[in-house]
Structures are given as C-alpha cells and as structure tokens.
Amino acid sequence: MVTINDVSRRAGVSRSTVSRVIADNGYVSEAKRKLIEAAIAELGYRPNTMARGLRSNRSNMIGGVVVDVASPFYAQMVGGMQKAARAAGKSVLIASGYADQAEESRAIIELIDRSCDGLLLYLENPIREDVADIIRTSRTPVVTIGGDEYPVARAAVRIDNFTGALEAMRLLLAQGHRHIAYLSGGLMYRDTRDRLRGIRAALQEKGLTIDDIYVEHGDFEERFGVAGTERLLASGFPVTAIFAGDDDVAAGALLALKSAGKRVPEDISLMGFDDNFHARHLTPSLTTVRQPVDEAGRVAAQLLIKILAGQVPEQAEITIEAPLIRRDSVGALVSPPGRKEFAG
C-alpha cells in the first residue's frame, strides 16, 4: 500500500505539504505542488479514508435512513440523495428502518458510528430520546424528509401531501362524486394525517365533512386495496369513487373492482397517490398525485451538504409540490336513468 510517506519521499517534501496538496488548503508553492501531483500520479497514491477520518473526524460520507431501500418508492429517494452527494464528492451510506422504531434507532446509531458527516432521515416513528441524545452529542447535522418536527433536525424537506390530497379530492367532487371511499393509510403516519386534512378541506368547500364519506384505515399494500374494496362493496355504501391510499392500494382496488364486474371509471372512479411506474400502465391508466420522491431526496441532500459546508440555508423548511396527474381512471358521475343519486 502506498502511503503519504511514499509520496513525500518521492517528491522530496514533508508529509504536511503533501497533505496540504491533497486537502487543497494551506499555501503550497506551485513548484512543489507540481512535484507532488506528479509523485501521486506515478505511485497511484490514494489517501486512506480511515486514517483521514480518524484524524479529522470527517468521512465525506452522508448517512441516509429510509423505510426500505428495496421498495421502488424509497429507491428513487435514495437515487436522488446519491445524485446530489456524488456531485459534491460524497458517498451515501444507506440503512433501512423498516418503519420500526427499534430498527430506525439502530440505523441512526450505526450511521453515526460510521462517522457519517450528516444524516438524511426519512422515519416513520418519532426519534427515541436516547437516540436524539446521541445525535446531539455527536453534533451530527440532520435533515429530515417528510417527517414531523424532530427537535434534532437542522432542516426539513416535505412533500405537500395536504395540497396533493386537496386537489385530488376537489377533482372527485368536481366530477360530481359524493359517495366517495377513502382507503387510507394508518393514522400513525404524518402523510396520512396531512392527506386527511386535505380531504377534509376539499369536503368543506362543498359543505361536507369527513363523516359524509366512507373511510377505512389499512396499510400501503396492494392486498389492503383488494380486501378494503371487497369490504366496501359488501357494505352497501353506494360508492361512485374510490380514493386509494397509494398506487399499490389502487392497483389492488382495481383488481377487486374488476373481479366484481365494476367498470372503471364508468361505474366507479379510482384515484391513486404517488405516481409509481405502474400507474400509467394500469388499465385504465391511473389518475393520481405525483410524489416527487427523487427530488425530495436530492433537495434534502443538497441542504445537508450546504450545512456541512458551514453555510446556513436561507430556507430551513422546503416543501415540494405534489401535482395531480390526470389520466383515465377518474370520470364524471353520470346518473343512470332512474337511479336515485343521493340515496343510501
């Protein structure tokens, strides 16, 4: 292994000078710099990150916690983080928190112990107090994505779930739907609560309340879409539009609707959330709300990088729009002849 000593000998200078050239700080004469750079190239020297990190207490590594890298949603987010990090010459170390507080705590501590310079956190649970202490003690800057106001965060990036759900619900209402079912995610998620606020706001504009629609809480899984829709159809509620918790749930709902012989959107309209890859490929293509997750990851990483560089971001809270994507699964309500529209 070639070390800084080899380079300094080869170039006929001290290690300190070589170090200055590598870190590109401090004064070095042009002549010596050339000499050193030549020696580095000839020897193929690459600094030892461990030694460097031990001494300087910096790793050039950013830590990221997401729910699960294996899921397309978070994978995109990680992709955004990586892009921004790489542009700044940093790497991203990813740990999955699996929406479990103990796992999330473990993930955070692991990243700190690996000397990550800063943390990007997408959590599903509040930060445990002992973990918050570790973050504070290590003075690791944290940027949260989509999270509640963690006391430890220096900045936060959010996707505007409220407005996204508001617009989605407005569309359903504008299309004449009044018997709407919301197959919601769990209330423990901030996203769910934000979306419910948006739904309520849209309902209020029409003089309605949340009690005027059908709401069931489940998880963000396709099978909940199937089961929830089956229960909904069995309930007797004269549903004309289903708002699914996300596109996976919508895919499940669509499956259940088809096997029940319901046409979408002629009999029942369907709204998703996320705009996954498959949203465009469902038949009919899914009207949904796009969550620009990769952008969220990128913006969060950029914020963190700024903070790491000692700058104070002019905006510590950034909200990213979640635009409504109109496709074919939502249609206008047409009263079939003889049907009593507002009965039931």
Add this chain to the structure above:
Amino acid sequence: MVTINDVSRRAGVSRSTVSRVIADNGYVSEAKRKLIEAAIAELGYRPNTMARGLRSNRSNMIGGVVVDVASPFYAQMVGGMQKAARAAGKSVLIASGYADQAEESRAIIELIDRSCDGLLLYLENPIREDVADIIRTSRTPVVTIGGDEYPVARAAVRIDNFTGALEAMRLLLAQGHRHIAYLSGGLMYRDTRDRLRGIRAALQEKGLTIDDIYVEHGDFEERFGVAGTERLLASGFPVTAIFAGDDDVAAGALLALKSAGKRVPEDISLMGFDDNFHARHLTPSLTTVRQPVDEAGRVAAQLLIKILAGQVPEQAEITIEAPLIRRDSVGALVSPPGRKEFAG
C-alpha cells in the same frame, strides 16, 4: 466522546482487555468481562469505527455496485444484500455504476478506498485492467452477480437467463407461434446473449433458427418497446407473438399494440422478462420470466460473508433459476379462417 481509555479506567483494567471483550476474542476472565461490560453500558461507549478500521484494516462494511439503485430492479437486489449483511452484523455501502465503465471503475475504487471488506459487483462492462489491479493489490474479495467471468472474482452468482428464455420461447412455440419478434436488449450485455442462446435452443427444437424470427436490438426502456413495436407493425412481418427484452419494454409494446388496435393475446401474444411489480397489473396481465433479483443479492452477500470469514464456499458458482410465470398475455395461435398461416 467516550473512548476505550475511559472504559478501561472505569473498569480498572487495561485497554487491551477492553478490546478483547469488544472483539470477543482472546481470553478474558468472567469477572473482568462483567466489569468491563458494566463500564461500557454505564458510559454508553461505542467503539470508533475509524480507529478500529485504521488499525485492523477491516470495516465490517460490504461494498455493492449495481447499475442504478434508483431502479426497482436493482433496489430489490440491494435489499437482498442488506438483509444478508445485517444478519451478519455488517453494513452495505452502495455505489451506482450507471452501466458506464468509467463510472463503474470509480464506484469500485471508491468502495475499496472506503475500506470495504469485500465487494459485490453487478457490472455491465468488463473490469478495467487498472481497476482489477487495485482490487488485487488491496486483496479485496469479490463476488460478482450476473457477470462475465471476471478474473478477480472469488465467486459468482448468476440468474439462469438461458433457461428462462428457453422456457419462454418454448411456450410461444408450443402455442403455435412461428412469426415471433424479439425486442432484444443490446448484445453488449451478457444477459442478452444468454437469452438469445435460450431462444436459439428453443427454435432449434422446432427445426428453426434465429433467422426465422424478427429481431431488433434496443435498450431496456419502455420507449424502445413502443418504437420497436411500431416499426415491427410497419415492417409487414406477420407477427403473432412479441417477446420483449424485459417487462418495461413489454409495457411499451402493449401501449403500441393497443394504439394500433391490436388485441393481446387474441391478435398478438406478448411475453416479458423480469416479473416486475407492474407485470401483474398490466391488462392483460403479463406472462413473463421471473428474475429473483433479491435472492441473487442475498445469496451473493452470503457467499461473500462466508469468504470474509475465511471459509471456502463449496460452490463458487451459484445459478439461480428464472421460472416462467404464466399469466394472460400469451395465447394459443388460432388460424383465422382463410389465413395462410405460414405465409410471409
């Protein structure tokens, strides 16, 4: 920051003894172990990974290179790696190679420089000779996934693209299709070449050759599926079945077929490859070949972990089956009355 010195003082022993307890090697009396563990707990001591890594030249970190973490396909693979790594108390540092040799080289070098104990490589290009040298010099064990025989690899995991494509093609042929189009990936990919071999083998069983079918090479993108299918339909080739390079290409092909007014599978059958999430949700649901990528990632990581533990895996080459998943997009060829089946 609490160091090993603090622990040793608190427990009234030397640093070495503390170190032995942490690493769980060497002899330590039960009494002192208890004392030391108590001190560790009281002080909340967590070893400094940098110092540890510098000294021991091990990081407990596995490096993984995939084409792009942001894509669902590789995200699943990374998920598999993480699962296996975590079970062994290791972390995974991921770098994307973007199917570009320079990027792949950069990724590998970065992971080595970050002192990864071993590497999991899914590459799209041969390893550059200078990079192979770096791998050898650093003596970093490498396990490849889906790769050509890299000279540096200690073990390799592959998905059986040959048999997968063979079975897929057999199905199309068994259903009576003879005018088949293959919207292939590029020949620079090993996967593509393996699949073509499978296709040839299936054709040969029927006394046919690759020249009897329509082949176009493109990339694994939806838009290639659209454009390739449009060209195919315009070509006058009396196609009855399309075998798409992967499910994304199939999704594009389906779009193009629908806008051309073709019914699937009544007019034209469609076969995919990968079994992405959306394969089930296309209409009709896509008959395809499943690539168990998460399993590939997991198995590769397990192999590497074994090698890192000094064991020699009984099998240095593991092939994972790629089973045919029969759904609704492939149907039997029915000669329309008066149609000359084998003309054209």
Add this chain to the structure above:
DNA sequence: GTGAAAGCGCTAACAT
C-alpha cells in the same frame, strides 16, 4: 511556504 512533532482511538504482538 514548509517541516517537525504530536496524537486521533484502536488493535495485536509480545512479554509476563
């Protein structure tokens, strides 16, 4: 502008 010296926190020979 450059070099000498000290030491980051830990492990692993070696000695006892």
Add this chain to the structure above:
DNA sequence: ATGTTAGCGCTTTCAC
C-alpha cells in the same frame, strides 16, 4: 489471563 508497547496513515498546530 492481563498489561505494555508500538504503531496503523493521516491532519494539524506550531515553529521557523
């Protein structure tokens, strides 16, 4: 079974 010792490769005062 435990302690002593000597660094791992690098950065960073501090002199000059």
